[in-house]
Amino acid sequence: MSGTTRQRLTVAVAAAAIALGGASACSDGDSKEKGSDTATDNGNGNVASATTPNNAPVNDLDAQYRQIVRDVLPSVVQITTASGLGSGVVYDDQGNIVTNAHVVGQATTFEVTLPNVSKPITAKLVASFAPDDLAVIRLDAPPSDLKPARFGDSSKLEVGQIIMAMGNPLGLDSSVTEGIVSAVGRTVSEPQTDGSPGATISSAIQTSAAINPGNSGGALVDLGGQVIGIPTLAATDPETGNSAAPGIGFAIPSNTVKSITDQIIKEGRVVSSGKAALGVTVRTVSGPNGQATGVGVASVQDGGAAGAAGIQSGDVITAIDGQAVPDVGTLSEVLAAKQPGDRVEVDLLRTGDRGRATVEVILGELKS
Template sequence: MGRTTRRRVTGALTAVVIALGGLGACSDDDGSKKDSSKDGATAGANVASGSAAPSNALANDLQAKYQEVVRNVLPSVVQITTQTGLGSGVVYDDKGNIVTNAHVVGQATTFEVTLPNASKPVTAKLVAAFAPDDLAVIRLDNPPGDLKPARFADSAKLQVGQITMAMGNPLGLDSSVTEGIVSAVGRTVSEPQSTGSTGATISSAIQTSAAINPGNSGGALVDLDSQVIGIPTLAATDPETNGGAAPGIGFAIPANTVKSIADQIIRNGKVDNSGKAALGVTVRTVAGSNGRASGVGVVSVQEGGAAQAAGIRQGDVITSIDDQPITDVASLSEALGGKRPGDKATVSLVRAGNGSQATVEATLGELES
């Protein structure tokens, strides 16, 4: 999103180099392409024989496939403008529903949406947002008859190394496309808290080397079958550059999560089955005697929730879950992000009042809207 795209430090960077069959090509750090088939005797042999270089044919096929995907998917990617910034969205159905990030929506309830090749924006209203998964659905007030809904893939079938393309409106540059690969699947990443966003924890994020920049949020991460495999949501930052962008490390919400949440919002106006584990507490980060974050204090306990059943009380300070240290709200979200409703968790805490240590077992509930 133009001024609200989320960024998070993910640690050391790793260079990614891919080989594409007989192409003999790799992607350098500056994005330039080197064709090994043009080296020395190899190139001479191709010219002498009068035959076309196999690498050229494969490169042309791949380029044609890229162009086909752009033609198929880009008409489904829109620009969303609020009073505080802009981001991207994906046409979800022919009724005018558009899926995007909750942090793109922020606190807004009305929007201007620019459709591909449209001369002027159209208006839309919020259906609902689900901040824990950083997803939202907005609906066009007067959807045109030629809307082109995107096709969503089964993201459970993704494989590391698949070629992918990110489509959106980075820095306000509408209908932009970048390319890369699926670098990893099943990542747990957290977004920072900000105005209008409590900071989502995504437990099954897709990591990609396709460039994700401010404004790409809410757009489309697609495969070479012209299917949306995820919704780009944040880019990594590099601690060694004081929070500067970490090139080639971006994250997207997987398509299966997008479909589940969007379908519930469209059908019910809320999310009843998130699949996300919940402890049933409202918490805040607390500092130790050294002034550093040392746990999360329980501000309130949900009636009938997992924490109440386990004997966790208001004022207790949670310090670990299953031996995973809990120092702040983000670490608590990450610990719960790797679990499912119904899982059992061992919670270590400092009791309110007397400061004694305690350990309880909680059966986790489900997070709802």
């Protein structure tokens, strides 16, 4: 956390099996001499003039960027809690706003500032779903001119696609950055903090658009003006916390956002997350040398997958399908790659000095 802003700044990238560094602002590194005029063939036989300080014509992409900002930015809000601030996106005309669970934290009441409106509007929490780092809050008195964002289909995203990030980084309201889709289908794990147990996000969008503290919960937008993701964290060096990889940020894909948000609005909770679950609460267990050696089962959910397989409180999970799980983060990443209903083999150190065992578990589904 920086100042009064909330933002996840540490990430482990499980899909790539690498540790990544922090995001920073992008610069094209290209400057034009004042008054210069250039023209380029854009490949379809039309000549596009570059922007100049002397009010020369702008190219089509420049005009498209500005139109997208005009269309989408009124749907991106600033959310203030007692402990920090973040961003949110207007989801519908009923005053529902989607944001990150870590922006909400433990708060249940909020002040929401709309673009170009000086007086904040109060809002209340509808529900939060930490496993996907998503939450919905609702304005107490939605204005009549509230503008919901349009959400696109994130499954159609392609690497190299131009996108824009909109939010309130470092408290600078209505800020816009630009980049590309760097990768899709990443699995990223967020750190645990007060009020947020951390999340493992599967199918995350990696982007080069700058993601900074306060951008959390904002909008990642394509050139069609559709929200295709919710920015959630930037990468930092997990050992030092220093920015070590500029231009690496992550967003929750819009298809996940729509599914979770629709359930929260309709049901008040998440009834079908699509995320596999063991049905246990866990903690990391360390060996005599202080190194993590497994995941201890603190409690077993009644009727859950682990209980049905005979896993008990006090057992230590050491591997799933032969993959070592030395800590809670690794366990979350392994489960993120599974589906509800999958059969997995779980290696255990049994409680009460009962030795080692391997049990078959039919995975359940994570719910609110």
